[in-house]
Amino acid sequence: MCENIKTDVLIIGAGPGGYVAAIYAAKKGKDVILVDKRWIGGACLNEGCIPTKALVKSAELYQEILHGENIGIMSDNHQVNLEKIIENKNKIKDKLIDGIKFLLDKYKVRVIEGLASFIDNKTVRISSENEYQVEATDIIIASGSSTKHLPIKGKDFDNVFDSEKLLNNEKLPKSMTVIGAGIIGMEFAFIYANLGVKVNVIEFLPRILPTIDKELALRLIRYAKQLGIDIYTSSAVQKIEKESDQLKVEFIRKEKEESLSSDIVLEAVGRKPNMQGLGLEKTDIEYDEKTGIVVNKSMKTNVDHIYAIGDVTNIMQLAHVASHQAIVAVDNILGESTTMSYDAIPSVIFTSPTIANVGLSEEMCKEKGLDYEVIKVPFSANGKALILEAEAGFIKVLRDKETKKLLGAMIFGKEAENLIASYTIAITNNLNAHDLKETVFAHPTMQELVHESALGLEKEAIHFID
Ligand SMILES: Cc1cc2nc3c(=O)[nH]c(=O)nc-3n(C[C@H](O)[C@H](O)[C@H](O)COP(=O)(O)OP(=O)(O)OC[C@H]3O[C@@H](n4cnc5c(N)ncnc54)[C@H](O)[C@@H]3O)c2cc1C
DSSP states (O other): OOOEEEEEEEEEETTTTTTHHHHHHHHHHHOOOEEEEEEEETTHHHHHHHHHHHHHHHHHHHHHHGGGGGTTTTOOOEEEEEEEHHHHHHHHHHHHHHHHHHHHHHHHHEEEEEEESSSSEEEEEESSSSSEEEEEEEEEOOOEEEEEEOOOTTTTTTTTTHHHTOOOOOOOSEEEEOOOOOOOHHHHHHHHTTOEEEEEEEOOOSSSSTTTTTTHHHHHHHHHHHOOOOOEEEEEEEEEEEEEEEEEEEEETTTTTEEESSSSEEEEEEEEEEOOOOOGGGGGOEEEEEEEEEEOSBBSSSSEEEOOOGGGGGGGHHHHHHHHHHHHHHHTTTTOOOOOOTOOOOOOEEEOOEEEEEEOOHHHHHHHHHHHEEEEGGGGGGGHHHTOOTTTTTEEEEEETOOOOOOEEEESSSSHHHHHHHHHHHHTTTTOHHHHSSSSTTTTTTTTHHHHHHHHHTTSSSOOOO
């Protein structure tokens, strides 16, 4: 039996792009259908941002306990119970997902579980236990992304994990090889190393974390070494072999064959836009198999009433970008001509220490030929940072020499994920160092470092030599 439905807005995918679009559009009075083939919350809540950060918390706490005697906390017999860590992670994500389900229900969003596939530009078939044919005035595609796999021999062995599978692994290995030193690979490398696992990372490119400021990436390598993480860059993985109980990853580095053996392997070589099964070929929507669905700044595709948001557009694979694009898309459906700007998108890497950045890095400023100046504020200038044992961190701020416009900020160290918000607000709203200087920050907090950076840009720093 096929149910025919007409609706104002059909949203395909219930990740942080799709569910935000659904709640926002419903609150604005639209009749909304939200369809997902697998789960509410998408990659972010089920196998991405939230689960990994729950693991980061457990892993970092373990390290704090191990070194607690530095601050007068003595303890014996501390152990890692990965089963419990996974249970805690599941509790957190389930609670969040229940909350979203409650809100979708409250705002009368009709949620359908099933695979959505276009029949033509106007109509979408949803296949599940029942069949639905939906005709919608506007359609938002928020189908996200999924893990890329290397086309190599051995990738299907049981102990070769992708990030989703690893998030449900309850058996702590003694050793792990991570293939890929991007954000996901490096976050897992630190989680497992903090839990006491010997970790190796193999990266094809000449450097780790290619999207962040080089200085911060190099600094992170020092911390990785302290935790026993060995990193092999410019290394091309060839195959994975089974060697008694272990897996041997073979790779070529500097034209020489090398190999590393470990209990498990994590494949973290990126994510690709989810377009398979969407039936895009039956529409006029412009897309590319590799780079995703093409949209303009209003998140509109080339087909007037069809929008695409989030990872499927492959613009920036971040949950908060997907959610913001959702609001822009819905605003346009409502007749407001808002657009997305990517100039001040914060990005956080939850390694230990944490790295956060917004705006331009130094390399980007150089590429653009900008005449910029840099101020670096050491965390050691701040009382709260010392209390948190984070004095080795720093903030780096870039601004245009002539216009004094803030160009970018990078933070290396504890609380980076929160500190970056001040610079994001400043850059988004064209505030300058003077505006930050005029703002009073509470004491003792690490936010005082933001104030100090503004003073430093004006050569007025109080707590460090500028
Ligand atoms: C391990 C990991 C850690 C991450 N950590 C962070 C982080 O700390 N911060 C951050 O900002 N980002 C992080 N990300 C990225 C973040 O998860 C994504 O950017 C975000 O989830 C994208 O949201 P989305 O709504 O576009 O898609 P998704 O969250 O991928 O959701 C898409 C949904 O669409 C559904 N779907 C797909 N095709 C169809 C179809 N044809 N019919 C019906 N349903 C369909 C899928 O089932 C899925 O539920 C992480 C990702 C991973 C994997």
